[in-house]
Amino acid sequence: MSFTVYLSGEIHTDWREEIKQGAAASGLDVQFTSAVTDHDASDAAGDCLGPEDNGFWRDHKSAKVNAIRTKTLIEQADLVVVRFGDKYKQLEKGTDLFSGLSDALLKVKIVLSPFSRCFPVCYAARKLYKSVLKSCAPLSV
Secondary structure: OOEEEEEEEOOOOOHHHHHHHHHHHOOOOEEEEEOOOOHHHHHOOOHHHOOOOOHHHHHHHHHHHHHHHHHHHHHHOOEEEEEOOOOOOOHHHHHHHHOHHHHHOOOEEEEEOOHHHHHHHHHHHHHHHOOOOOOOOOOOO
8 A cells, every 4th residue: 555645844954865765665655745845946936937027926926836736745645744843943834734724634644843842833833723733742751
């Protein structure tokens, strides 16, 4: 049985490659999809719709194209994984994970976050996206 996994979140480390390599080494039948992780390519996503003289409209078109792509890939995914980094503000990257879309589609979600970020991530998710996380208490070891 094949699974499709959407990988979302910070783009400054190689965590996606680690997951892909681990799945391959384990012989898992998994197809991975992801947001565009190259800044220049992401900024140029709307260029196929024609040139813009104003940078605002270029960014606007690219954001819309990226949103359509993200929505489509989340709809097609069996599992959504998001990783929040510890060096950059990553809460905005979780919006596709915690959005009404992935909740409405009942997607299984895995959140990867450094322990130091657990509370801020969970607090933001609860405050911004209401009832996404049932509990985010740190585990005692």
